[in-house]
């Protein structure tokens with residue numbers, strides 16, 4: 207449904223997005239996760255034909271965003287970062303305008319508007335000028351605007367920004383329901399948001415993809431020897447020296463174990479994608495130290511996110 | 525077509541929801557009414573003098589002063605300039621505001637072509653202009669009640685008015701598409717319109733070919749025919765092609781976002 211390949215975008219000499227590729231299948235909810243300035247909005251603007259890419263291609267609903275822009279635009283609902291609202295219009299007349307320019311058939315307009323207002327819980331404000339709505343309700347009207355013509359692809363830039371906790375839960379619930387046969391891309395820098403709503407996560411940082419996969423597979427990917435927790439008996443300096451000698455080990459920290467200083471808890475950080483569990487076990491046992499426990503450390507998605515994004519910065523600084 | 529109507533309706537409604545349309549109509553009608561009164565007083569004064577003088581000179585059979593030439597033509601000429609000042613205020617928000625508030629992002633990601641978008645806005649502004657202009661018909665009706673003006677030149681005067689307004693609005697819209705700041709849009713609009721208004725002035729100092737071109741571009745030059753009761757195709761073509769050209773430039777400006785890679 208959405209296919210992005212080698213997409214890049216420069217603003218003058220600022221590179222906002224550099225060579226990113228990912229895809230979202232029909233029915234998938236894809237979370238676009240990244241810190242401020244990562245390039246989320248830029249990517250979404252390219253997907254919605256608002257900005258042309260500097261390089262690479264993007265296809266939405268089977269159409270190329272550059273060559274077949276009209277078809278793409280017919281098939282998307284888009285909530286920009288700043289909800290595109292006319293303050294002097296009432297909610298209903300605004301949605302009427304949007305429904306018309308989106309090409310919704312005349313006879314369906316009224317029923318779709320009622321349905322959408324119901325769904326986004328703004329029915330009560332149908333006759334209120336948008337300028338008089340609170341931020342949360344403006345956000346809801348923005349969402350209603352993206353949904354009103356029932357598009358197969360939804361692109362939502364930070365849909366829950368400015369909402370109170372209760373509304374956030376409601377909107378997330380709504381997005382989940384919207385999934386079904388639609389493809390949804392939503393961007394956020396709030397981690398729990400993606401882990402709760404999305405089937406697939408693309409982490410972007412500094413315009414590059416820093417990680418990709420389902421919430422579960424992302425965790426599994428990182429668990430493969432990213433960090434180990436080991437409970438080892440024996441003299442601290444000696445154990446540490448041995449551990450450091452193992453190929454693939456990056457860093458070691460230790461603290462007192464449950465029984466005091468005879469056994470210590472070591473946290474062994476390794477290079478991504480290397481599994482050193484066997485080697486560690488063998489070496490420790492061969493050297494005569496007591497190996498009491500060895501297991502991969504469960505990293506929360508939060509850790510992954512922080513890790514992926516900070517590592518990028520370090521790598522780039524180097 | 526359908527999109528154009530949707531945009532047109534949206535713009536019309538926004539003109540009438542905000543006080544802008546009413547204030548502008550009010551100010552224009554006040555000013556033009558005031559000028560009309562002055563022109564009429566002047567005409568009365570001249571008529572009186574003229575009558576006295578012809579009496580003194582014992583020339584009973586003198587024709588009376590021409591109402592059309594002395595009042596109506598002058599009225600058109602003066603109000604044209606007021607429109608030059610007002611039109612940029614009618615057009616300033618058309619694109620600048622959409623860019624500022626981010627609604628441009630909605631329009632540009634909807635299946636609406638640039639031409640539909642532009643024409644919807646252009647025609648809305650032109651309609652508002654035509655409505656306000658139509659109100660000045662009252663003055664000519666008053667003239668008809670008390671005198672006997674020739675309605676031919678009045679009609680052609682209004683045709684000229686519409687074409688001139690169309691050209692002003694096309695320039696104003698172009699200015700609005702160039703910026704997201706409404707004040708900048710107004711100033712740019714003024715600047716461009718004044719330049720076009722006064723362009724034949726510099727023709728007096730230019731070489732023969734340049735002078736001909738400059739004179740051809742002058743708004744005033746092409747207007748005088750209409751106000752004297754003549755519809756010359758050349759003048760109609762001038763205004764229509766001017767409008768076309770500046771609207772075309774506007775579509776280029778709007779679309780430039782799409783091809784600036």
Ligand SMILES: Nc1ncnc2c1ncn2[C@@H]1O[C@H](COP(=O)(O)OP(=O)(O)OP(=O)(O)O)[C@@H](O)[C@H]1O
Nearest residue numbers: 217220222240241242243244245246247248249395
């Ligand atoms: N119009 C522009 N001109 C120049 N640079 C821009 C422009 N828009 C964005 N950028 C730059 O491109 C980079 C990516 O911006 P973008 O808005 O895509 O980030 P984002 O991921 O949406 O961030 P946020 O979470 O803050 O919304 C930033 O470094 C930003 O400064």
Ligand SMILES: [Mg+2]
Nearest residue numbers: 246247248287
């Ligand atoms: Mg953003």
